[in-house]
Amino acid sequence: MSAVMNIKLTVNGVVYEKTVEPRLLLVDFLRQDLHLTGTHAGCEHGVCGACTIIVDGDSVRSCLMFAVQADGCKIETVESLARLGSVDSLNPLQESFRSHHGLQCGFCTPGMLMTSTDLLKKYPLATDEEIREGLSGNLCRCTGYEHIVQAVRTAVGQREESEK
Amino acid sequence: MQTRPKIIGTAAKRLEDPRLLTGHGSYVDDKTPAGTLHVAFRRSDQSHATILSIDCSEALKMPGVVAVLTARDLEGLVKPVVATSKMRDYHATPIYPLARDKVRYVGEPVVAIVAESRYLAEDALEGIAIEFDTLPNVVDPEQAAAPDAPLLHEDAGTNVIVRREFLRGDVDLAMAAAAIRVNRRFRFHRKTPMAIETRTYLAEYDQGRKSLQLHTTSQIPGIIRDVLTDILDLPTVRVVAPDVGGGFGGKASVYQEEILVCILARKLGRPVKWTGDRLEDLSSTSQGFDEIVEAELGLDEQGRILALTAEVVGDIGAYSIYPWTAGLEPVQVVSFLPGPYRVAHYRGRVRAVATSKPPTGPYRGVGRPTSTFVMERLMDMAAQKLGLDPREIRLLNFVSQEEFPYKTASGIVWDRSGFTECLTSACAAFDYEGQRAAQAVARAAGRWVGIGIASYAELTGIGSRISASPGMPINTGTETATLKIDSTGAVTAAFGVASHGQGLETTLAQVVAEELGARLAAVTIIHGDSAAVPHGTGTYASRSAVLAGGAATLAARALREKVERMSAHLLGVTAAEVMVADGFAFVPGSDKKISFRELAKAVYSEVGRIPAEARESLEETKLYDPFFGTTTCSTHVTQVEIDPETYVIKVQRYQVAEDCGRIINPLIVAGQVHGAVAQGIGAALFEEMVYDEMGQLLTASLVDYLVPTAVEIPSIGVSHLDTESPSTVGGFRGMGEGGTIGAPAAIANAVADALNHLNILIDELPVTPERIFQLIKNKEK
Structure with a gap:
């Protein structure tokens, strides 16, 4: 496994050029090479959704992609959501998760936020069933989902307010 | 500011949320100090087998491999962990970091490979050859309890690790007299806690100070500290559980991998990390209840309970887990079976039986x-x-x-x-x-x-008079709170609990803020660090709000009295006239008022302002024990x-x-x-x-x-x-x-x-x- 490849990609608006092994998982690349530890690896086999990020506008499991497959891609991780990544400037979705107590241990939260960001961009989310269906690829073991659904519901309302 | 604001009982937003929502949490795997080595485990693929030989020679030649260890390499470096108990008819089962002589479940760690990266360590697993001699499996707990069953632990002389009976009244007579009797054989199958964060450990050893620091995904850092100090014979051990991604009991016991990274960090002089994957979590994290219950309920013709009997077999897996013992789960099935009902006549018998499966341990609800x-x-x-x-x-x-x-x-x-x-x-x-x-x-x-x-x-909220697990020798019934107002006026409160999703940084801050009279956002809760308080065990068994909340209340009340006494000197009144709220000491109905910051400056820096004999440091430590x-x-x-x-x-x-x-x-x-x-x-x-x-x-x-x-x-x-x-x-x-x-x-x-x-x-x-x-x-x- 000595072969390496050069990749160039944009993560949270920053362009990176790196040399990586072809077998390096994208989640490990983000966490170890870029030190963006907000993205979490929960199962490493594509079920739990904790590692969800956005690649070229679509939510993706970063444990099911190699870093080399992201060559030339535009990636957003949880660190991109708050203004300047600051804990003092949460975006409306993050605020809604906080107000509704939509997180407990916080480990699935980055994946939940990135999936929700993608859902809010693409789908009407008119009913709670639709929200639950949209979140069904992300496991949470703490919240029982109730408060997460409420948080996304509020974010849907805010999205509609801002569209008026 | 006449009435103190109520903070307890409000839906305060959590103080830990901003960091967790922005990707700025600090979970164990987020920390990788320079020079960190990574461990991969070759685990048993046999349920019950003798280890005939282990050949590590190929693995040692592989790229990036620094060391390969088996149980033999650990001789003299560590004592086994033994979960002792005062229970009669109990057999402890020593736990070694790597299997010695034989394996007792699929997933048990046998060989540890240390390499420059996790990828390289896992590559080298291919270079390990283990020769096993298969022993009879011990999979069915009822068969395992039979007198002639093959033994998992020869020293115990039986697979029945715990035996217990609860008896009240004349149950056979009462049952015979019952107008209505219902009975059944019930089965609740084995599950796993499955926290989304897998178990992860990082050990660092300071050779100059002979001090070990372990970062661990644990609910019980204090217990881990105590046991590591003992089995590694080290003078200074600090165990930190930073942000932990859920536990549910699965992170509430001492683990082999946890001990092993500590041994390796000391032996190799470099930080050593193990990050478990999901397969390892499913096959080696302590699992939840696995029980067969034959029970009968007798009632009179109106439906009033007369008698209850139960025979419980608990499948506890291969080891009696530390510190809880194998009695924890199955014994509590019989001790809680009567539930919230009046049951005059009861007999509950339980056998906890070892099988060649991963150990069961505490899981949310335990027994109930x-x-x-x-x-x-x-x-x-x-x-x-x-x-x-x-x-x-x-x-x-x-x-x-x-x-x-x-x-x-x-x-x-x-x-x-x-x-x-x-x-x-x-x-x-x-x-x-x-x-x-x-x-x-x-x-x-x-x-x-x-x-x-x-x-x-x-x-x-069990106190010291009852053990969190029957017969367990360690005390889980007390909690210490240390509150301080430092020289900047900041309030910190340290506890032995270890929040891993419960929001204790918020709820304990609510208690401290209200009882002390501080602003909620100005209170920092320190938890999950064995160095924070002299003794602490962690967060499990629905104890933290009760025990830490109680200790916080006592310490905050005592500290508030100190604040009142010190402020009285500065405001020129008696302590009884001073009130404390929202980070200020003040005299109601007057403009006399001093902030915690000004107060701290006067106490610690402007030493002339309070008479030397009256000056008190703004800190309090209180221990709370709810007894029962x-x-x-x-x-x-x-x-x-x-x-x-x-x-x-x-x-x-x-x-x-x-x-x-x-x-x-x-x-x-x-x-x-x-x-x-x-x-x-x-x-x-x-x-x-x-x-x-x-x-x-x-x-x-x-x-x-x-x-x-x-x-x-x-x-x-x-x-x-x-x-x-x-x-x-x-x-x-x-x-x-x-x-x-x-x-x-x-x-x-x-x-x-x-x-x-x-x-x-x-x-x-x-x-x-x-x-x-x-x-x-x-x-x-």
């Missing part, structure tokens, strides 16, 4: 998910025989307010709790009558709709519908009413209930660790081990009873586990109700479409 499943099924079976509504038979048998404190048949004391009130409140919120009427309509239309009730009581603990109770009511063709069970309505005493933060309480109910629904319908007759795990990924998603979990209603515990400082009761206790029983009763017309009994969980199919098929034969 099974005891409640069994007792609540028996109550419904009896109600049906008597023609009573499930609600009525419970109301008839609950310990009433006049009877508290009530000593149960197994010796547990219910101090005071709202058993009846919870049932009434849950049924009202559920619209029980309305839903029963709707069910009748649905049934008439051929739909399989069922309603289930489950009530339970649990002991929480307090009773938390709840009723769950649910409605399910089963598809008559696919047998898929859909949970449609769910209501909980609970008495958790004085509520610190209603949003956090609701979140704990929702999450615990979801785990209980998982245990009832989906989650099962399936082992074949060879002891091989068949549900070794999250594709096969089904964790409920947002689609399977319904919206969950929660009603809180507004009470205060009579037994604890602050009036708090513990409530983190309850949902997992009530949900399996409520779902089982609802499924049984939905299938009532087919004359099918539910006695096995999880109840899956496959199991319903088999039950119906067998009935048709």
